[in-house]
Amino acid sequence: MRSIAIVNQKGGCGKTTTAVNLAGSLALDGAQVLVVDIDPQAHATLALGIDPEVTEANLYEVLADEEGSALVNEILVEVAPGIHLAPSGIVLSALEQKLAAERAEARTERLAAALARLVRPYDYCLIDCPPNVGLLTFNALRAAGEVIVPLETSYFAIHGVQKLLETIALLSERLGHELEVRILPTLYDGRTRYARETLGEIRELFRDMCFDTVIRQNVKLREAARRGVPVGRYAPSANGAHDYAALSLEIAAVAPAADEALDSAARRVEVRFHDPAASDVRIAGDFNGWIPDKGVETRVESAGSDRVWTKVLSLAPGTYHYRYVVDGHWREDPDNPRSEAGPVGERNSVLVVR
Ligand SMILES: Nc1ncnc2c1ncn2[C@@H]1O[C@H](COP(=O)(O)OP(=O)(O)OP(=O)(O)O)[C@@H](O)[C@H]1O
Ligand SMILES: [Mg+2]
Structure with a gap:
């Protein structure tokens, strides 16, 4: 299973949209995908059609203490063919504080321990992170082998992301495991010269780290989220569906063989x-x-x-x-x-x- 954390401390850059729609396109290609919503905002949970207020159990039960990891299989919900969700809930916001009081290594290993107990085989696990680099994001990075950093195609976003990359590098050194980090340009509006130039700068700056795929602005992505389905099912011919399909191909191309x-x-x-x-x-x-x-x-x-x-x-x-x-x-x-x-x-x- 390839575990991919979707990380950026900047809000609204397309983390959740990427987690949900990449899951959608990978599943349409026949993969088994687990989406882990580790963000207390529970946007990925909502965007996959699950109301976090009415789910009986969520990641809190799994991550709150060391014995919880065995429960991971119990909380999974099948949200679409080939996609399971480990749902979030507002209660996860209390988890950050609870973990802060615990032993340093143990508190960042909870998610990794839980994923090690998964019974079903998945090809991919996509972890949607909150917009900060706290203990929940540390848990995601600890459990992941790869990181996607969605980067809004804007000048200020570039500056923030360099700091983030340093933090991830430091962290992976401390955790003692390599993380393959890639940048995904998002919210691209190719009609403006500003966006085209900014994309050029991003490519120049990050070179091989940057995906070839660029996620364009597309209102169908917002609509699909509101309907609680990935865009590939909601509007298969929309730009958003094409872009996430291209991303899934790019990701699968570097996949270790099944x-x-x-x-x-x-x-x-x-x-x-x-x-x-x-x-x-x-x-x-x-x-x-x-x-x-x-x-x-x-x-x-x-x-x-x-x-x-x-x-x-x-x-x-x-x-x-x-x-x-x-x-x-x-x-x-x-x-x-x-x-x-x-x-x-x-x-x-x-x-x-x-
Ligand atoms: N390519 C896109 N085209 C149009 N709208 C988009 C696109 N990507 C994201 N959005 C919209 O922008 C908003 C923010 O996106 P999203 O929730 O994916 O960001 P996020 O990084 O997960 O935010 P947060 O940091 O709050 O978790 C959402 O309303 C989403 O529907
Ligand atoms: Mg989000």
Whole structure:
């Protein structure tokens, strides 16, 4: 899973719009996406159609103390095909103070600990941060491998962002893990010379750090947020939908292959299958002579109404083909986009171990 924090201490630069609509376009491309709304304003929650006032549970329960991380699977809401949401609520504003009173490292590790307990497999986790660099944003950066900094295409915004990049660099040094940071120009109005020039300056200044994609101003993005759906579903032909589709392609292009995400540790590979209705799930492939579950360790966990089978395989580097046997029926892995036709025309899922 690629975890991407969407960060900028400047308000209104398009963090939430990016979290929600990037999730939308990645999901339309077939990815499984988790949106984590760690902003007490709960705008991403609202923009994905969930009223934070009526949700039974939110991230507060998960992050407030160390035991909470196990609850992460319980609070997730499926908001659209391929998109789950870890909702926020106003109560998160109390969390910053609560965490401030706690031990230094533990208080920034809560979200990372919770994400490590996710039962469902996701391709992406997008974390929508509040407009400040406090403990909630630290938690997001600690849990992330990548950062997107949406940057409004305006002169003053450029100045603020340099400070932010320094802060992120310092923090990643302190946290001891690399963060891949990229700048996303947003709210671009190509009709004005001012915006065109500013975009030129941004590109000059940030060069490779800058996405090629630019998010143009587009009223459909506002309308979609009010309707509680990503723009790709609300107005698929709008500029906003095109821009976020381009962004998702750019992001997926640098993606580690899907099979790498399945590979948890060297030669110990975990694959997961979830289906609330299934009662027996086995795996068979060229690694075990196509004998279901031969030499395979299985864990079964429940997450709400869902059930997840984790199959632990011990594999040397190489390319493998496999299928699940679900209550006696053979089928390919629905969460693995890579498959190949087998000798009798059936489709086998493909797993590459590096
Ligand atoms: N490309 C765009 N075109 C038109 N409107 C946009 C665009 N991007 C964002 N907006 C609108 O601008 C406002 C601020 O955007 P958004 O909420 O995404 O910013 P934010 O950085 O998350 O703000 P905050 O810091 O308060 O969390 C919203 O009303 C949103 O709908
Ligand atoms: Mg926001």
